[in-house]
Amino acid sequence: MSAPAEVPELVSRALDLSRQRGFITSIRNETGRLLAALAASRTGTLAELGTGCGVGSAWLSSGAPKDARIVSAELDPVLAKDVQKIFADTQNVDVIAGDWSTLEQYAPFSLLFIDIPEVMETIDVVADLLEPGGIVVLDDFVPSAFWPPIVEGRVDTVRERWLTDERFAAVEMLIDVDASLIIATRR
Numbered sequence: 082m083s084a085p086a087e088v089p090e091l092v093s094r095a096l097d098l099s100r101q102r103g104f105i106t107s108i109r110n111e112t113g114r115l116l117a118a119l120a121a122s123r124t125g126t127l128a129e130l131g132t133g134c135g136v137g138s139a140w141l142s143s144g145a146p147k148d149a150r151i152v153s154a155e156l157d158p159v160l161a162k163d164v165q166k167i168f169a170d171t172q173n174v175d176v177i178a179g180d181w182s183t184l185e186q187y188a189p190f191s192l193l194f195i196d197i198p199e200v201m202e203t204i205d206v207v208a209d210l211l212e213p214g215g216i217v218v219l220d221d222f223v224p225s226a227f228w229p230p231i232v233e234g235r236v237d238t239v240r241e242r243w244l245t246d247e248r249f250a251a252v253e254m255l256i257d258v259d260a261s262l263i264i265a266t267r268r
Contacts, residue, residue, distance in 0.1 A: 088113070091139035094167045099134035102160065107136040108196065111256045112220055116194055117144030119216055119264075123191040128210075129153040130181040131196040135164035141194065142174050149173060152187045156180050185210065193217045202239050208248050211267040219243060219263040224255055 088096070092113060099107045108116075116137060120127055121144040129137045132155035141151050151174045155161035161178035168174040177183050181200055189212035195201055201219050211217060222240055223232050230237040230244075230253075243263050244251050251265035 089117075089139065089143040091142055091167065091171065092136060095135040095139040095164070098163055098167060099136060102134055102163075104134050107134060108140070108220060109256055109260065112218075112260075112262060113137070113140035115254075115256075115262075115264075116140040116192075116218060119192055119218065120144035120149070121146070123216070124149055125191040125212065126150045126152060126187050126189070127192040127194075128184050128187065128190045129194045129196070130184065130200050131155075132161065132164055132176055133196070134160070135167050135176065137194050137196060138164075138174060138176065139167070141192070142168070142171055145173070147173060149191075150187075151175070152177065152184050154179050154181050154184050189215060191215050194220070196220045198239075201243075204242055204246055208246075208267060213267055215267045217249075217263075217265050217267070219265070222253065222261045222263065223259065224253075224261045 117140050120141045127141050127149055132153040138153045154177045158178040161176055165176045188210040190210055191212055225231050230240045243265055248268055249265035251263055253261050253263050255261050
């Protein structure tokens with residue numbers, strides 16, 4: 082079996098910005114490849130809440146059809162401007178300076194990547210942002226071998242809610258021995 086191809090050019094540029102800015106927590110390549118694969122099956126508007134240095138948006142763009150629109154919001158206006166430069170030649174990606182709620186005007190989303198813990202807790206708001214059949218990917222969970230999921234001696238109520246909410250068909254996916262994510266499809 083051969084190794085996966087190098088990361089796409091936009092992803093490489095976003096990772097370079099991440100290193101320059103001292104970000105050590107951009108998404109893993111495994112998560113990025115999953116986002117690209119999911120984006121390839123989507124039409125309409127895709128979004129990332131919590132742009133950071135644009136790594137997630139770059140992965141979405143690498144997989145999305147050319148007629149799909151990708152919007153992303155970054156709270157730090159200086160960082161948003163730097164990320165906008167990465168996507169300057171990418172017609173279907175818009176990076177907005179503002180908090181995640183500035184993207185509500187672009188909903189409903191066919192694919193939504195969330196990397197902001199406070200937003201993950203607002204399952205009702207997220208459900209309203211997705212079109213029927215829309216997919217949300219929630220990143221940065223610590224794997225748990227228990228049910229209900231236990232992390233640091235406490236029940237992970239956010240994960241428990243996402244995996245049991247009847248509005249979604251959801252699954253937790255192990256990305257690495259120390260990382261998992263949730264993929265949930267709006268019924």
